[in-house]
Amino acid sequence: MAIDPRTPVVVGVAQTLRRPEDPATSTSPVDMMADVLRLAADDAGPGSSLLARADSVRIVSMLSWRYSDPGSMVAARLGASPRQTVVTTAGGNSPQALLNNTAVAIQDGELDVALIAGAEAMYTRLRSRKAKIHLDWEQQPADVEPTFVLGEDRPGVSDLEMARSIMLPIQVYPVFENALRAAAGESIDEHQQKIAALWSRFSSVAARNPHAWFRDEKTADEIGTVTAENRWIGFPYPKAMNANLDTDQSAALIVCSVEAARAAGVPEDKWVFPWSGSDAHDHWFVSERDNLHSSPAIRLNGQQALSLAGIGIDDVAHVDLYSCFPSAVQIGAQELGLGLDEPDRPLTVTGGLSFAGGPGNNYVTHSIAAMVDVLRADPGSLGLCTALGWYVTKHAIGAYSTEPPPNGFRHAHPQDEVDALPRREAVADYDGPVTIDSYTVMHERDGEPAMGIVACLLPDGRRTWAHTTEPGLMKSMTLEEFVGRPATVKSGGQIDVA
Known part of the structure; x- marks a missing residue:
């Protein structure tokens, strides 16, 4: 069957990491992205000639250095003259959302060759601050703007949540975890063993991943046992169960139309096709959600992406679930109908954000790049990547294969369905009886x-x-189950548990 020449296809991928001994020798995130895009072009085959064809340079927003239009700086380093530059808003969903947007634009004839990249240099930044070393990285004028910014740019927490210290992932995801434990009817010990074993399996994948930040396989006991080095962060998570942002990592994807890939001379054994994608967010503030242990947006995204691709979850051979904390993986698995321990289908192709690395918003660029490598090695199989931003808030999903999609790339946005679901009212000033919903x-x-x-x-x-x-x-609260207990809240937020 002839392939529609407008069909989008991923043709080149690359990942890098570094651990500089001297922060002063480290190049900037923009330089890291230019370098990893050159590697992705070499991976595709044509090298620099493919980069010169780019009509869009698309960058995942960064935490470690501030740029207003990083795409233009990357393009200049590559000698490219794109018609547009794009940058995303903050959120771990951004790379898959960017891929979905890119695939639609290519299929609609708006783009031919797009370069997607992201980089973080938190390892360098943290050590430069500690050593009081000035990083002589290029600054960009604040008035330089990209062609457009992709994504919603609004605070991830409400005023009430901010006032009650619900503002950081390390404070929120443990709340989800304790809610999951209570919903499953498991004891604290049972649940700790379960999530430690889950994270041990992730570390096993990272040990085989040449691009992983930590490649030493960890046992469940090593992950779950609290020590001076593996200290408590937010119960029930010791440090080993938290995402590791302290990395210098970059990743890139080159996405073309089939027509452009052929014109550039990219061998077909390099091609991996996006089959479908879906984007939606849960009720924006955690306080408004019906419960703290599920994600209707992940469920609806998954249903849409699988339906549009004409497949079921059992047809998917390879999976990477967003994995900032164990609760994110468990919620993703339950909403997609995946088991937590399927030996032939682990829930990560990288090792996850604790072990492979959690480079800011850019982890999923790495997971898509890793999925492309996995699918090239297993031609004809199907892969699924999920992406998540804020507090199980913003979601994107994509299905991939070396085989072309039967009906071209298809995309969904089931936001209206999510918005129609029940929403709780949040109360700021309250004095009276309550039931504990979850905690950390x-x-x-x-x-x-x-x-x-x-x-x-x-x-x-x-x-x-x-x-x-x-x-x-x-x-x-760290030794006994408190979910479901009666309590009293005083005005100002102090709780008293009988």
């Missing part, structure tokens, strides 16, 4: 409990947040 206990660096953060349901079903700094209560 944040810890100091010395391992001592610092603050208990508690999600509470009012008798009428509304939600509020509370906190405690009472040492005995915080200790008990």
Whole structure:
């Protein structure tokens, strides 16, 4: 069957990492992206001639250095003259959302060759600050603008959540984890063993990944046992269960139309086709969600992406679920109908953000690049990548194969369906009885409990947040199940548990 010449196809991928001994010798994220795009062009075959054909340079937003239009700087380093430059908003969903947007633009005839890249240099930045070394990286005038910015740019937390210290991933994802445990009816010990074993399996994949930041396989005991080095962060997560942002990593994808790939001379054994994609977000603020252990947006995204591709989840041979914390993986797996321990189908192709590395918003550029390599080695099989931003908030998903999609690339945006689902009202100022919905206990660096953060349901079903700094209560919250317990919240957010 002839392939529509407008069909989008990924033709080149690359990943890099570095651990510079002297931060002063490190190149900037823009230079890292130019370098990894050259490697991706070499991976595709044509090299620099393919880069020169680019009519769009598309960059995942960065944490480690500020640029207003990084795509123009990357293009200049590559000698490319694109018609457009694009940068995303913050969020781990951004790379897959960018790929989905790119595939639609290529299929619609708006683009022929697109370069997608991202890089983070937090390893260098943190060590340069500690050593008081000035990084002489190029600054970009603030008034330089890209052609457009992809994604929603609004705060991920509400004023109430901010006031109750619900503002960082390390504070929110443990709340999801404790809600998952309670919903499953598992004891604390049972659940800790389960998620430690899950993360051990992820570390096994990272050990085989040449692009992983940590390649030493960890046992479940090593991951789950709290020590001075593996200290508590937010119960129930010791450090090993948190995403590792302290990396210098870059990744790139080159996406073309079939017509452009052929014109550039890219061998067909390099081709991996996006089959379908879907984008949607859950109710934006965590406080508004019906429960704290599911994601309707992931479920609807998955249903749409699989349906549009004409496949079922059992047809998918390779999976990479977004994996900033174990709760993100469990929620993704349950919504897509995946088992947590399928020996022939692990839930990651990289090793995840704790072990392969969590380079800011750019992890999924790495997971897509890794998926392309996996699919090239297993021609005809299907792969699925998920991406997630903020607090299980923003979602994107994509299906891939070396075989062309039967009906071209297809894309969905089931936002209206998500928005129609029940939404809880959040209450800022409340004094009265509640039921504990979920919680976490944040810890100091010395391992001592610092603050208990508690999600509470009012008798009428509304939600509020509370906190405690009472040492005995915080200790008990790490040893006993508190989800479902009655409590009293005082005005200002202090909680009292009988």
